[in-house]
Amino acid sequence: MRLSLADARALAARAIQLTAADEAEVLVASSATALTRFADNRIHQNVAESDTHVSIRAVLGTRVGVASTNRTDDESLARCAAAALEIARYAPDDPAFPGLPTARRISPVNRVSAATRGFDASRRAAAAAAIIEQSVERGFTAAGTVATSDQAVAIANSHGVDAAMETTDLRATVLSMGDGAGSGWASFLAADADAFSPEALGDQAATTASRAASPTSLDPGSYAVVLAPEAVSDIIDFLGYVGFGAKAFAEGSSFLVSHVGDRVLDERITIRDDALSAETVGLAFDFEGQPKGPTSLISAGIASGPVTDSYYASTLRLPNTGHALPAPNPYGPMALNLEMAAGDAGVMDMIASVKRGVYVSRFHYVNVEDPMKVTLTGMTRDGTFLIEDGRLTNPVRNLRFTQSAVEALSHVLAVGRERTLVGPGEGGATLVPALLLEKWAFTGQTG
Amino acid sequence: MKDIVALALDAASAAGASYADARVVQTRHEDISVRTGRVEAIGSTESLGVGIRVIADGAWGFAATADLTADGVRSAATQAVALAHAAATTRREPVALAPVGAYRDTWTGPCEIDPFSVPLDDRIALLLAADEALRVESAVKISGASLGLLRVDKVFGSSEGSLIEQSYTESQAGIVAYAIGDGEVLPRSYPNSLGGQAVQGGWEAILSLDLVGNAPRVGEQAAALVTAAECPAGRTTVIIDSSQIALQVHESIGHPTELDRILGDEAAFAGTSFVGLDDVGRLRYGSEHVTVTCDATIPGSLGSFGYDDEGVPAERDFLIREGLLVGLQSSRESAPAIGRVSNGCMRADGWNRQPLVRMTTVSLEPGTWGFDELVADTEDGIYLETNTSWSIDDRRLNFQFACEIGWEIKDGKLGRMIKTPNYTGITPEFWGSCDAVCSRDSWQVWGIPNCGKGEPMQVAHVAHGAAPARFRDVQVGVGR
Numbered sequence: 001m002r003l004s005l006a007d008a009r010a011l012a013a014r015a016i017q018l019t020a021a022d023e024a025e026v027l028v029a030s031s032a033t034a035l036t037r038f039a040d041n042r043i044h045q046n047v048a049e050s051d052t053h054v055s056i057r058a059v060l061g062t063r064v065g066v067a068s069t070n071r072t073d074d075e076s077l078a079r080c081a082a083a084a085l086e087i088a089r090y091a092p093d094d095p096a097f098p099g100l101p102t103a104r105r106i107s108p109v110n111r112v113s114a115a116t117r118g119f120d121a122s123r124r125a126a127a128a129a130a131i132i133e134q135s136v137e138r139g140f141t142a143a144g145t146v147a148t149s150d151q152a153v154a155i156a157n158s159h160g161v162d163a164a165m166e167t168t169d170l171r172a173t174v175l176s177m178g179d180g181a182g183s184g185w186a187s188f189l190a191a192d193a194d195a196f197s198p199e200a201l202g203d204q205a206a207t208t209a210s211r212a213a214s215p216t217s218l219d220p221g222s223y224a225v226v227l228a229p230e231a232v233s234d235i236i237d238f239l240g241y242v243g244f245g246a247k248a249f250a251e252g253s254s255f256l257v258s259h260v261g262d263r264v265l266d267e268r269i270t271i272r273d274d275a276l277s278a279e280t281v282g283l284a285f286d287f288e289g290q291p292k293g294p295t296s297l298i299s300a301g302i303a304s305g306p307v308t309d310s311y312y313a314s315t316l317r318l319p320n321t322g323h324a325l326p327a328p329n330p331y332g333p334m335a336l337n338l339e340m341a342a343g344d345a346g347v348m349d350m351i352a353s354v355k356r357g358v359y360v361s362r363f364h365y366v367n368v369e370d371p372m373k374v375t376l377t378g379m380t381r382d383g384t385f386l387i388e389d390g391r392l393t394n395p396v397r398n399l400r401f402t403q404s405a406v407e408a409l410s411h412v413l414a415v416g417r418e419r420t421l422v423g424p425g426e427g428g429a430t431l432v433p434a435l436l437l438e439k440w441a442f443t444g445q446t447g
Numbered sequence: 448m449k450d451i452v453a454l455a456l457d458a459a460s461a462a463g464a465s466y467a468d469a470r471v472v473q474t475r476h477e478d479i480s481v482r483t484g485r486v487e488a489i490g491s492t493e494s495l496g497v498g499i500r501v502i503a504d505g506a507w508g509f510a511a512t513a514d515l516t517a518d519g520v521r522s523a524a525t526q527a528v529a530l531a532h533a534a535a536t537t538r539r540e541p542v543a544l545a546p547v548g549a550y551r552d553t554w555t556g557p558c559e560i561d562p563f564s565v566p567l568d569d570r571i572a573l574l575l576a577a578d579e580a581l582r583v584e585s586a587v588k589i590s591g592a593s594l595g596l597l598r599v600d601k602v603f604g605s606s607e608g609s610l611i612e613q614s615y616t617e618s619q620a621g622i623v624a625y626a627i628g629d630g631e632v633l634p635r636s637y638p639n640s641l642g643g644q645a646v647q648g649g650w651e652a653i654l655s656l657d658l659v660g661n662a663p664r665v666g667e668q669a670a671a672l673v674t675a676a677e678c679p680a681g682r683t684t685v686i687i688d689s690s691q692i693a694l695q696v697h698e699s700i701g702h703p704t705e706l707d708r709i710l711g712d713e714a715a716f717a718g719t720s721f722v723g724l725d726d727v728g729r730l731r732y733g734s735e736h737v738t739v740t741c742d743a744t745i746p747g748s749l750g751s752f753g754y755d756d757e758g759v760p761a762e763r764d765f766l767i768r769e770g771l772l773v774g775l776q777s778s779r780e781s782a783p784a785i786g787r788v789s790n791g792c793m794r795a796d797g798w799n800r801q802p803l804v805r806m807t808t809v810s811l812e813p814g815t816w817g818f819d820e821l822v823a824d825t826e827d828g829i830y831l832e833t834n835t836s837w838s839i840d841d842r843r844l845n846f847q848f849a850c851e852i853g854w855e856i857k858d859g860k861l862g863r864m865i866k867t868p869n870y871t872g873i874t875p876e877f878w879g880s881c882d883a884v885c886s887r888d889s890w891q892v893w894g895i896p897n898c899g900k901g902e903p904m905q906v907a908h909v910a911h912g913a914a915p916a917r918f919r920d921v922q923v924g925v926g927r
Contacts, residue, residue, distance in 0.1 A: 001514075035903055036534070039712045043534040047509040047903070048526055049799045051496065067491040070513045080493070087489050090567040092575070094485060121533035129537050143715035145902050175715040251483075251589050253625070253632045328488030330480040330593075364718070367838045369849045369869060371632050375926070377847045377869075379840040400838075400845055400871065402926030443925050444871055446845040 002050055003030035008154035009164045011072060015056055016156055018074075019081040021088060023059035023100045024158045027287055027326055028052065031151035036124035039143040041132050043125060057327045058084035059100060063091040066328040098314035103160040106291040109276055109284040113192035116168035119148050127172065127198040134202030135176045140209055142202065144174035148193070155289035163289035169281045170196055171424070175382060176205035181215055182395060184208025185230065185362055185382035189421050189429055191281050208361060208383040215395040217445060218386060224357030224413070225440040226350045226387065229420035232340065232432040234363045234378065235405045236271065240335045240430075242371040244273070244297050245323075246312035247332025249305075253371050255406050256303045264303045266412035270341035271298040273307055273323070279421055280337050281429050287329075290322040297335070301410075309333040336428030343415025343433060350414050350436040352390040358399070358442070359385040359392055374405040379446070400444035411438035448473070449612075451515055452604035455499045458524035460606060464501035464531070466544065467524070468605040470756060471497045471515075472798035475598040477563065481574040482591050483582075489571070496798035499524050503531035505541025511799035544779040545788040547759050549608030554753025556615030557746055560650035562596045570594055573658065574620075580662030581624040584670030589625035592658060593642055594618075595896075597908075601798075609758040617749060617908065618652045619645035619896060622662055624669035633866060635669035635851055637661045639690045640833050645894030645908070646747050668852060671864055678853065678868035680924030684828030685870060686821060686917045689885075691850055693893035693911035694834045696811050699874040700732070700739055701911070702900075703843035704766050704774075705792070706781040707804040717900050718841025721874065722772065727785055730772040733878030736814055736916075739767040741776050743791055743807035749894040750808035750910040752794075757802055759791035766809065770879075778804050796905035803901050808892060810912030814884030818915050821883055823859040829923060830854045830861060831868050847871040847925060870923045877918060885914035 003011065008028045015026040030052040037045040054077065055068035065087025069080040119127075124146045135142035147170070154164040170193040177183045186204035188196055227235070239255075248254035255264065275282055275292035285291055288310055296304040308316065309324030312333055323333035351359060358380075366378030380399045385392045416433030423429030448471040459467035473495045480488040497520060498511040508531030512523040574592040581590035597617040604610045621643015623636040638644045638656055646652045687695065702708065703720040711719060722730065743751050743761035752761055757779055766774045775785060776792040781804060794805040822830065836849035853868035854861040890912055898907040 033903070037902055038537065039714055040710070042537045042539055043506065044712055045507060045509065045801055045902075046530040046534040047511070047801055048530060049511040049903075051511075051513045051799060065489055067493075069493045071493070071495060083491050087491060087567065090571065091489055092486050092571065096485070121530050125533040125536050132537065141711070141714075143711060145715065147902070173715055177714065251625075252627050253589070328478070328480070328490040330482070330488040364841050365838045367836045369836045369867070369926070372630055377836065377838045377849075377926070379838070379845060381841055398840055398845070400840070400847060402847070402869075441926060444845060444847070444922075446840050446842070446873070 002032040002150060003052055003152055005152045005164055005166050008152040011054065012154040012156040015054055015077050015081060016158055018078050019056055019058050019084065021058035021060055021085055025057040025100050026156050027055040028154040029151060031149060033149045034124065035145055035147040036128050037145050038128045038132060041136055041142055043128055046121065054080060055326060056081050056084040058088045060088045062093045062095060062097040063088045064094065064097060065091055096315050098310055100157045100159055101161065101288050101290055101310040104291050106163055106285045107276055111167040111191045111281065113168045115193040116148055116170050116191065117150055119170060119193045130198035131174050131202035134199060134206045138206050138210060140176050140178045140206055142174055142176050146172045153283060155287065157289065161289035163285040165283055167282065172196060172201055174201055174205040176209040178209040178213050180213045182209050182213035183382045184212055187422065189281065189423060212383045212395040215397045218396040218399065220442045220444055222439045222441050224354050225437050226347065226359045227435045227437065228361050229432045229434055230362035230422055231360045232435050233422035233430040234366045236338050236340060236430050236432055238366065238368060238376055239374055239405055240338050242368055243374055244307055244335045245332045246306040246308045246316060250312060250316055255372055255374055256306060259303045260305050262303055263301045265298055265301045265409045267301040268343060268412040268415050269298055269301050269409050272296045272339060273335035273337050274339055275337040277339060277431065279431055282337055286322040286324040287326040288324040290320055290324065292322040295321045307333050307335045339431035340433060342417050342419050344417050345414035347416055347434050350434065351387055351392060354387045354390060357387040359387055376405055377402045398446045399442040401441060402443040403441045408437050408440055413438055448602040451497055451520055452602050454517060454520045455497055455524050456604055456606050458521040459499055459501045459528060462525045462528040464503045464528050466502040466606055467499065468603065468757060469497055469499045470601055470603050470798060472599065472601040474797060477596045479570055479574055480593045481578045483589050484578060486571060497523065498798045499527045500801055501527045501531050502542050503528045504535035506531045506535035506538045507542060508534060509801040542780060543783065545782045547779060547789065550754060550758060551610045552753060553612040556647040558616040558649035562616065562618050562650040562653065563598065565650045577622050577658035577662045580659050581622055581666040583663045583666040586626040586670035586673050587624045587666050588627045592622045594620045594653065595642065603756065603758055605758050611754045611758060613753055615647050616649055617645060618648055619643060620653045620656055620658060622658050622665060624666045626669040626673050628673040633669060633672040634835060635665050635672065636833055637665045639893060640835055640851065641897060645749055645896045647749060647751060648747050672852060672866045675864040675866040678865050678924040678927055680927050682920050682922050684825055684917065684919050685921045685923065686825060686828060686830045686915055688832040688915050689889060689891050689913040690893050691831060691834050692811060692913035692916055694837055696809055696911045696913060697895055698837060698839045699843055699846055701806045701809040704776055705804045706775045706777040706784065710781055710784060713900065716902050721842045721844045724784055726772050727775060728773060731770055732767050732772045732875055733770045734881045735769045736881050736884050737767055737770050737878050738812040739809060740765055740812060741792065741807050741809045745808050745892060748808045748892045748910040749896060749908040750806060755791040755793045756795045757793045759789045762791050764790040776804055776806065794907055796907060800905045803905060805907040806909040808910040808912060811884060813887040813890040813914045816883050816885045818885050818889050821885060821915065821917055822856060822861060825856045825917065826858060828856040829865060829868055830856055835867065844874050868923060869925050870921050871925050872921055880919045881916055882919055883917040885916065890914040
């Protein structure tokens with residue numbers, strides 16, 4: 001069982017008291033998670049876990065040490081606090097360390113669902129069976145997951161920060177594999193399990209798999225593309241990973257460097273990070289207990305600036321946007337709730353406007369080749385279709401792309417009006433529409 | 448820890464499990480990261496818990512808890528059995544396990560100097576010195592040095608009578624310099640990218656890397672990349688250094704020969720495999736120069752242990768022999784699909800994860816060439832070093848890798864430097880184009896501590912032995 005919110009807060013306060021430092025911060029994350037995994041039309045893994053993680057950041061002057069443990073008895077907590085303090089004693093002075101942040105008002109957001117908490121092993125198994133059934137009816141094979149998370153997070157520091165929140169989420173995925181190398185994918189993510197329809201999810205994936213059967217080859221080259229939201233999320237996530245964080249900005253490796261206030265993407269593109277959105281999941285505060293809120297990153301193509309935490313807000317003289325990761329953090333602040341503003345196009349309208357192009361359902365194994373141009377390579381997967389004269393024609397075999405995301409998002413022809421929440425849950429997700437891009441470089445194909 | 452295992456097994460049996468195993472795992476991490484003169488992170492983490500895996504009603508259930516009170520352990524065992532019953536609602540055939548002996552044993556990995564005993568200020572000083580030594584040229588705008596230590600103590604017990612205690616220490620360190628040119632970031636790492644080299648071993652392994660001594664050369668190469676030539680686009684001969692061969696083996700041989708992937712268990716996440724069950728003994732995977740083993744017995748490798756996480760003894764097995772696929776990495780459940788018993792590849796990322804088929808040390812066995820001899824034998828091509836980007840499709844066929852640095856090869860000699868060369872290919876064609884592998888003199892085991900697989904995600908620490916190798920007619924300069 002995970003700790004209650006009150007117990008998590010009490011544990012954080014107790015650990016603060018045990019830490020004899022100039023400043024102290026404690027993060028308590030207590031979770032109960034479960035995941036039902038199916039493949040070949042049967043459940044093959046059914047797992048559950050409960051754990052409580054306590055992390056203590058001790059500060060002596062401008063020297064910082066962090067230690068963590070999953071033991072919550074007094075002796076273990078005292079040992080953890082002593083370890084953090086010992087590290088701080090040996091750590092060099094960091095003149096740029098601004099001190100731990102003070103308390104700020106956090107906007108309350110309800111991210112707890114009784115339905116998600118009640119989604120037990122029998123309900124997960126029933127959901128998996130319902131998803132599988134949609135593929136079995138078509139003679140296909142299904143694989144995927146139904147997973148729930150229920151956690152309490154409390155963050156306190158010696159300056160009065162006392163942020164605490166409970167969250168739940170349910171995530172489900174399904175890959176439906178048909179005959180002739182056709183496959184389809186669907187996913188669901190929300191705080192509330194009441195919005196989850198396993199049958200609809202299974203049907204969506206199996207329907208795509210039906211359409212994707214017997215794919216043909218397509219010569220690599222530059223094509224107009226319609227990217228479904230799952231594919232767009234990969235692109236936006238990498239913009240966030242290598243471009244929107246203050247560390248990359250400070251070090252000069254972000255595409256935003258020297259371009260704040262400049263048009264860096266097409267005017268149809270507006271991106272912000274908003275953990276308070278009613279449509280997303282996760283915490284309303286960061287891992288320093290600072291409030292999150294809407295943070296503009298790209299406004300009608302114009303760069304606004306990076307997301308920050310207390311350290312980078314101080315060193316860059318920018319506002320603290322509340323994007324700290326747990327300490328010690330060598331990655332810098334990160335945007336965990338990116339969202340792209342919706343446009344006014346329907347996906348079928350986008351397809352109808354393309355003379356010859358490619359529809360991409362999702363990407364697979366995307367990685368960065370050039371962080372400043374955000375040049376990415378990866379594969380298409382689970383439903384790639386040729387668009388000819390305004391309609392989807394042949395499914396095509398999976399294609400490799402090698403493409404600068406910055407360049408591609410500088411030539412946007414349409415933005416979808418519907419948005420989908422995509423992501424791992426448990427703290428972050430990306431809310432994105434479909435996009436029609438003028439050109440996308442496909443550089444290879446699996447034979 | 449043994450008492451907890453015994454309690455878990457008794458509780459699982461009482462709850463109706465027909466089979467159970469339990470692992471109590473205690474881990475201790477310490478990590479230090481230095482960036483451009485600043486110690487940006489020092490952290491210490493401890494974790495302890497138990498994972499209980501059961502078969503009930505012919506299906507698997509797994510529950511893990513950090514609550515190691517008697518009630519907490521019994522509750523987790525009962526929960527594991529309930530999860531198995533829920534899973535059984537969709538099963539067709541009951542889970543059947545290949546036989547394994549009952550072992551009562553202990554195993555300890557190598558460690559000469561306990562790295563946790565080295566004073567923290569000594570560790571910090573080493574990294575700060577290496578970091579500073581990287582910044583030899585003004586073009587190096589960012590420098591970094593990092594060090595990670597891990598200690599694992601675990602006890603495995605099964606309802607079939609095994610009780611196995613294992614302990615090991617891992618040490619990892621590396622440095623990286625980033626030159627920033629006109630709109631590009633150019634990394635140069637030592638001894639490998641993504642945190643450097645990782646081994647089972649102690650402080651002696653960190654010292655052997657000589658981070659400070661190598662830093663100036665690494666910094667100079669990073670700076671030189673700013674004005675280096677772009678990678679030409681086209682098809683050519685490539686010689687690939689051992690660290691990149693290690694990742695090439697990992698992605699295009701290691702993963703596709705995992706039997707659980709072939710059986711479809713990873714289809715929705717990591718993907719499946721182009722390899723089929725019937726391919727064992729038939730598939731021509733590569734040229735006659737390509738022989739690949741999976742070996743959990745190599746001293747000091749991240750892929751080594753005494754027993755895997757379902758109690759199967761470590762062994763060395765062949766996956767590819769002179770180009771022919773002859774074996775797969777397996778578990779007790781999956782091995783019967785190819786008519787074999789497990790070759791000991793079930794590993795879990797800690798107490799809170801159910802074991803999966805994972806790589807141990809999957810190695811390209813050494814050939815006969817000297818490196819200088821191989822370059823001299825190459826009329827025209829590119830030599831590539833150190834990975835910077837990797838991607839492969841869901842069946843492990845279509846891959847693309849980029850490296851930090853390359854050099855033209857002209858008339859048997861290394862020529863001008865090339866920045867961030869990349870190459871792409873299709874797995875069997877690529878390995879079929881291998882016409883030379885260097886000898887044991889340049890063969891090295893590389894640790895890869897970041898192999899992701901499974902849901903919930905598990906990060907495995909695996910390794911690959913590799914030597915530089917040559918491949919003909921490879922597409923390079925993709926998208927350039």
